[in-house]
Amino acid sequence: MLGDLWVLMVEQSWALALLKGSVVTIAIGLIGMALGFLVATPLAIMRWRKVVVVSQLVDGYSILVRGVPGLLVIYLLFFGSIEWVKAITAAFGYQDSADNAYPYIVGVVAIAVISCAYSIEVIRGALQAVPYGLLEAAQSLALPKGVTFMRVTFPLALRLALGGINNVWQMTIKDTSLVSVVGLQELMRTAAIGAGITRSPLLFYCIAAALFFCMTAVSQTAFSSAERALDRGFRGR
Amino acid sequence: MDLGIIAYAVPFLVIGAKTTLLIAVFGVGIGLPFGVAVGLARCSRSRALRRLCDAYCAIFRGTPMLVQVFVIYYGLAQVSFIRQNPVLWWMIGDGLNAAILAVVLNTGAYTAEIFRTAFLSLPKGLIEAAEACGMHPWHVFSRVKFPLAVRQALPAYSSEAAIIVKESSLASTITVLEITGYAKRLMSETFAIMDIFIITAAFYLTINVVVLTGLKLLERRLSFAR
Amino acid sequence: MISSNLIKSAFATSLLLCALATGASAKDGVLRIGTEGDAPKFSMADPSGNVTGFDADIANGICAELKLKCEFVVQTFSSLVPSMDKDRFDVIISGLGITAERQKKIDYSIPYATTPLYFAVAKDSPLAGLKSLAQIEKALQGKSVGVVTGTTYARFMEKRMHGADLKTYDAVTQLTADLASGRIDVAFADSPTWMDFLATADGANFTRIDLKIMAMDAPDVLGHGMGVGMRKGNTELKTKVDAALCKMINDGKVKEASMQWFQDDYTIPCK
Numbered sequence: 218m219l220g221d222l223w224v225l226m227v228e229q230s231w232a233l234a235l236l237k238g239s240v241v242t243i244a245i246g247l248i249g250m251a252l253g254f255l256v257a258t259p260l261a262i263m264r265w266r267k268v269v270v271v272s273q274l275v276d277g278y279s280i281l282v283r284g285v286p287g288l289l290v291i292y293l294l295f296f297g298s299i300e301w302v303k304a305i306t307a308a309f310g311y312q313d314s315a316d317n318a319y320p321y322i323v324g325v326v327a328i329a330v331i332s333c334a335y336s337i338e339v340i341r342g343a344l345q346a347v348p349y350g351l352l353e354a355a356q357s358l359a360l361p362k363g364v365t366f367m368r369v370t371f372p373l374a375l376r377l378a379l380g381g382i383n384n385v386w387q388m389t390i391k392d393t394s395l396v397s398v399v400g401l402q403e404l405m406r407t408a409a410i411g412a413g414i415t416r417s418p419l420l421f422y423c424i425a426a427a428l429f430f431c432m433t434a435v436s437q438t439a440f441s442s443a444e445r446a447l448d449r450g451f452r453g454r
Numbered sequence: 455m456d457l458g459i460i461a462y463a464v465p466f467l468v469i470g471a472k473t474t475l476l477i478a479v480f481g482v483g484i485g486l487p488f489g490v491a492v493g494l495a496r497c498s499r500s501r502a503l504r505r506l507c508d509a510y511c512a513i514f515r516g517t518p519m520l521v522q523v524f525v526i527y528y529g530l531a532q533v534s535f536i537r538q539n540p541v542l543w544w545m546i547g548d549g550l551n552a553a554i555l556a557v558v559l560n561t562g563a564y565t566a567e568i569f570r571t572a573f574l575s576l577p578k579g580l581i582e583a584a585e586a587c588g589m590h591p592w593h594v595f596s597r598v599k600f601p602l603a604v605r606q607a608l609p610a611y612s613s614e615a616a617i618i619v620k621e622s623s624l625a626s627t628i629t630v631l632e633i634t635g636y637a638k639r640l641m642s643e644t645f646a647i648m649d650i651f652i653i654t655a656a657f658y659l660t661i662n663v664v665v666l667t668g669l670k671l672l673e674r675r676l677s678f679a680r
Numbered sequence: 681m682i683s684s685n686l687i688k689s690a691f692a693t694s695l696l697l698c699a700l701a702t703g704a705s706a707k708d709g710v711l712r713i714g715t716e717g718d719a720p721k722f723s724m725a726d727p728s729g730n731v732t733g734f735d736a737d738i739a740n741g742i743c744a745e746l747k748l749k750c751e752f753v754v755q756t757f758s759s760l761v762p763s764m765d766k767d768r769f770d771v772i773i774s775g776l777g778i779t780a781e782r783q784k785k786i787d788y789s790i791p792y793a794t795t796p797l798y799f800a801v802a803k804d805s806p807l808a809g810l811k812s813l814a815q816i817e818k819a820l821q822g823k824s825v826g827v828v829t830g831t832t833y834a835r836f837m838e839k840r841m842h843g844a845d846l847k848t849y850d851a852v853t854q855l856t857a858d859l860a861s862g863r864i865d866v867a868f869a870d871s872p873t874w875m876d877f878l879a880t881a882d883g884a885n886f887t888r889i890d891l892k893i894m895a896m897d898a899p900d901v902l903g904h905g906m907g908v909g910m911r912k913g914n915t916e917l918k919t920k921v922d923a924a925l926c927k928m929i930n931d932g933k934v935k936e937a938s939m940q941w942f943q944d945d946y947t948i949p950c951k
Contacts, residue, residue: 234727283616284662286623286634289655292762296648299766335613342609345677348577380571381610384515384564388617391518398759400768402729405518406756410725413718416876418853419532422524426517433516448574528854531861547863549847629826629847629858638758639838639848642830645785647761 222420231411231421238407239428245403246390246432249328253389254382256329257336264337265344275337282334287395291327295320295399324396332389339381343374376447383440387433404428459649466636467657473550473632475661477622481557482615488558489565494595496570507566514563519621522560527552527628553625561618568610572603605676612669616662623658633657710749712769713739717754720852721872721941722775725754737937738792738928739773742908745924757830761786764911771921772909777832777895779903787912789921791905792934793946794896795870797833799889800859800877807866808887816889820844826855826864832895832903837868839901859886872942905948926950 226232264275282290302319347370355365397406408425412418495507514522526546536542546552576599584598626635637654641647715735717725723735731739731752743750753769760772764786778788799816801807807819821843827834829848837846847864849855852873859867860882877883895902908921928934929950938946 230727280663280666281659283613284659284666285655286620286658289651292648292651292759296762296766299768303767338609338613342606345609346575346606377571377575377606380567384567384610384614387515394518394520398756400753400755400759400763402754405520407727409756410718410754411727412853413851414720414724414726416720416853418524418851418857419529422521423529426521426525429518429521430513430516434512437512437516451574451578528857528861531857531863537861627850627854629849631848635848638829638850639834641758643781643835645761645782647758 225411225415225417225420229415231415234402234407234411235404235424235428238402238404239432241401242390242393242404242429243432245324245328245393245396245401246386248325249393250332250386250389252325252329253332254336257333257340260333261337261340261344264341279334279337282331283338287327287331287392288398290331291323291395291398294327294330295323298323320396320399320401323399324393324401328389328393328396331392332385335385335388336382339378339385340374342381343376343378344370346377347373372447376444376451379440379444379447383437386436386440390432390436391429456646456649459644459646460653462644463637463640463650463653466640467633467654470631470633470636471657471661473625473630473635474619474622474657477550477554477557477625477630477632478615478619478661480554481561481618481622485558485561485565485618486611488562490569490600492562492566493569493573496566497573511563511566514560515567519556519560520624520627523553523556523624523628526556526559549625549629552628553622553630556624557618557622560621561614564614564617565611568607568614569603572607573599575606576602605673608669608673608676612666612673615665615669619661619665620658710751711739711743711746711771712751712753714753714755714760714764714769714772715739715774716757716760717752718851719775720876723773725752729754734793734937734941735773735775737940738908738925738934741928741933741937742773742921742924745927746920761909764909767911770910770914770917774909775906776909777903778905778907779832779835780900782903785912787910787914787918788907789910789918789925790950791907791948792925792929793938794894794905794948795872795942795946797836797868797870797893797902798874799891800867800869800874800886801865801889803885803887805865807889810889811891813891813893816891817841817843820866823865824863826858826867828852828855828869831869832901833868833870833893836893836898836901840898856882871944875942 260271260275263271266272299319351369351373352365355369360368393403394405397403397409402410404425408421412421415421492507492510495503496511498504527549530536530542530546536546544551545555580598580602581594584594589597622632623634625632626638629635633654637650641650644650715723715725715731717723717731719733719735722733723731724733725731729752731754736752739750739752751769753763755763757774760774763769764772772786776782776788778791782788799807807816810816810819817840820841822845824845824847825837825841826847826849827837829850834846834848837844844866847858849858852869855864855867855869856873856877858864859877874888878886878888893902895905908925910918910921925934929947934947935945938944
């Protein structure tokens, strides 16, 4: 049993392949999440402020992306835009390099589009949950609107949003498995190939799960300390 | 898009949609109360209970659901004790039951996280006031804590409900013929991959628009007039 | 923020390197081949990305005949056809069964091989000794039968063997796992699958029903064997690939590959 494992992992170098897949997963997950969060914050604020038109558009985008399977988002982004990109890059003479980098770009953008939709809801929910009394207190101190937002609303909302953001991140890192359809060999795809051709699906999927667990365990520690930091003044009686 | 393909695919997908809805209804119906209970347990004073529930959440949120489905269906089936125990085998022997079990366990972990943060964010003064009135702990929960927490948790939970509908598609990997299960058959039969994909997505979108708007209306109803 | 910028630039650099190393663009002198990479014996991508198996041998043979360089693009099965449509690669070689229904979407080369199909059951099953398809169909009433999704033989079960409770699996390993655990009574798959499974410890209690089913027995559902998939209307490429395949079949190259991977000759003669 252990001997077999050694042969598979080391001699046939599946361990290395799985690690490489993990690196792709982490890279795409981190960039996609960061990009999604950066775009989501202003959109969520506009949604919270009920800015006309924008707020309805944001709502529509969020319902659409959250409503359809993630796989479709990436299929449409990739297969829907590839002809345009071909035409544009060919016009500038960069066709070869663009062709090759394109799947990576679409992969990251698709993950960002998905995580953004979920982040909007989390941030909006948190902004709405900030106790009104505190804002009134800020107003009665005659704080300018900008200062009220940066010093009172946003830090308080961030604390409330943390759990939800953690959820979105855990989902996003696992959603990266979708990018395999554009030909990227991330962790789950590597595991699926290994499972298929070595005929040990449980072994490969459990290793993949363990690797995912390690990633989320590390991020969980980061989130827990962030939570402790933002919780100052709320703990204890 | 080819109209013939739509006419051919839709009747199959309608049959699949019933199974998808069945899994989703169980996912919300059992997963929500279960998740709330776990979320509450994670804020409890008992360290052992907290640790246990933290570990459960960490495992189910930290690993891909596909793996959870596989381990529950294929992995547990290799244990002869489970194969011989009629109750356990009923739970995982059938693809649909195993899929529902996996969805409930998975959504339970995410729901617990959503409600844990919601419970933690409750203003202390209100709970203290309820306790000071001499309210029974159950009443403190059902009349004060839960109604307040649900308002904070609802936006995040509506996302989770949409995810349940979509994640139920993983049941197709363990022989359950829900929307995606039929879609896979149709795709390999006709090779009209994109067409079938878009029709399938329209099914999920329809279900989820109903779910998301429903929860949005609920959210509006529950929100305090400001 | 600094660290995230660092990661971004590191990622961008690695993208560029990957792009340079595994370029998959339309170039002269290169045949780009889409394949699934996780089908044992047919299309197997190893950890370093090389593809081996029967399909890979066929692909390399075609490239040699056409004096082109083979470039494999490994993708999941469901993304192969749309990717070829958008010119991510020129052909699909992934054990594709040729059926009339699929020919509406893509063009095929001439068929080059076909694998015989068998039912497998537990050794003590009453079905084990059956001899004809009619007997089997009758015995399958109300029994659960497993097949792999996306195969022509899944379609055969659906259209031809009425009354059986059909279960579809994403992969052969899942099908055999459920046969072994007793969730399904019967499984239906190609001969290489059973050759492997019956030799394992799990497969010791199982046997093939001694009835060989070939594509020619029901071409309307089982199709006409495996072919190379191409974009619709690419007649120039089709002529070339057909000629190359025909030469390989007549030279015995296809037989050689088939014997190597399946210990049996599955070649379809070239007309």
